[in-house]
Amino acid sequence: MSRPLRIEYPNAWYHVMNRGAGYRNIFSSDTHRMLFLDLLSQISKMFRVEIHGFCLMGNHYHLLIHTPEGNLQRAMRHLNGVYTQRHNRLETTDGPLFRGRYKAILIEPDAYLLNVSRYIHLNPVVAGVTSSARTYQWSSYRYYMGAKAMPEWLHTKFVLNMLGRQQRRRSYRSFVEKGVDDETQLFYGKNKLPAVMGSDTFRESICSRLPVNAEIPEIKKLRPVPSVLAIIQAVSLVFASPEKEILQAVRGRGMKSHARSAGIYCCRKFAGLSLNEIATAFGLSHYGSVSGSVARFERQICEDAGLAELVHEVEKKINE
Template sequence: MTRPLRIQYPDAWYHVMNRGRHQEALYCDNKDYTVFIDLLQEAGAIWKIKIAAYCLMTNHYHLLMQTPQANLDRCMRHINGIYTQRFNRRYKTDGQLFRGRYKAILVDAENYLLELVRYIHRNPVGAGIVRRPEEYRWSSHQGYLSESDNWQWLYKEFILGMLDEKKAGQRKAFLDFIGQSDSEEIQEFYKKKNLPSFLGSNEFIEKIKTKYYKIKKHKEVPQSKNLEPAIKDILKIVSVAYKVDEERLLKMRRGFNNEARNVAVYLSRLNTGKKLDEIGAAFNIENYSTVSSIIVNMRKRSNVDKVLAKRLRQIDQAVKGQRQT
């Protein structure tokens, strides 16, 4: 029996969940939690998703995300697949980590978005782990209370704006709202043994079914996929920015030229949606793990090197401009 296709369309909101196989732990220590959160940031950058809330429990996770490019499946394959690889490599195990395909509930954002942020942030409270959401480290609740740049990747301004249009009152409004218990409707919904695929009004559900059940049968390639730039376009833009020949970007070298090559690799991952081995083949890199290391190192460097970060933004904008022409 084939599993049903998910309904995916631009700007859809989803509550995504998954559990460890046989209720086993997904996160064994702080490093595991951190690796997964880093993956969320990476996925947001690569797949252009907007993560508004998350909560990582020992054996399961909750994510609230919007997909401007209708690419939930590709994004979640990246998150679950890469995390499984890193978990297995670290603990010298192999095989399946998650119990199966993730659960994604399509959300009526107009009526339920705020309630889902509260439900996700209060998950540790409901489990009896903490008394207040702010006491739990591994959720996005801390990000909503922080003004640090480390949380810029979290799509929180939109949520806070729903609570109070004035920035000065948003933090208090957020704490007051999260401090309340989940509504009876939300509690009853998530008590169900088999969760429905939709959380929304009857009007919302009928609208989605009528519009998208027919469309999904055709399995059309999203327009965003057709607009993805080719690696050759990125090579051209990077070669101009760094004033080096495109051929040099395809060879390992030390120094400034190697930075140009690494930038091209990094932006190829960020903008094309290509797999690591596909990017490696384009740059004559034999091992996909080398590609992964380049991407991780570039991200870390850009967090501390302002000159590099500025250059990356400029080149990335040029790449996006190329895609839109």
């Protein structure tokens, strides 16, 4: 299994979460919870990360984190590693505590930070643990509402100021009490959470920071899916073959037939189109013809380095 995609850069915002292995309870007492909060204080000082929200549930946690120095992995490695050690010492046990390293969703702050903050603070309400987010002791919401003795490592002003400078606590309470919005609910309701929460423009800016590596599934999901037309245009340029001849069956073993095979292959490889969709686009009578064409072309590019390089050029043009 591949590791989750990690996207780091200075001033990035994240919703970070992790769950106990096998859904085991990771906070079995207030002592455990206080230990975890102490470690949040520690990573805020050691790694200069900003904690803008938290919620500790029985078998998982949620954090809203800003990283001025782009070092989330280092901070989270320390948090999860040290907490596991201390938890196991308290419980006189050993072995992994969490089901994995952690899940970090990169957030476009201007558009989605408020919604994510609300989602985190409403987690115990949605789970049926409490009827009011304000009465839940182990989240940052009560500090957003002005509770005394706020931890020095917790930041609330940035999110509150997004609602204006006047009566911001009242505005935030009203905002939270409206409940999780449909868009956010849809995002978090997915079986596999995306790596980025943001607009198309934001996602494209994140893609520009990543390596061109179509074999990493989460990178493929971030990039816009190319259209058949965009693929055909790229193949036409690279293979020096008219678009019309790529879409129509051409007899022979020359560059023209290579171009058509490349077009079919790239529609499958880089756009993820179904066999039926490709068959329709290329005027084939049966989707089985597509499957056979893709398999043959894959063998050809394995045997022909020059052909493989042309396909790589097509991929680069598609992603430009």
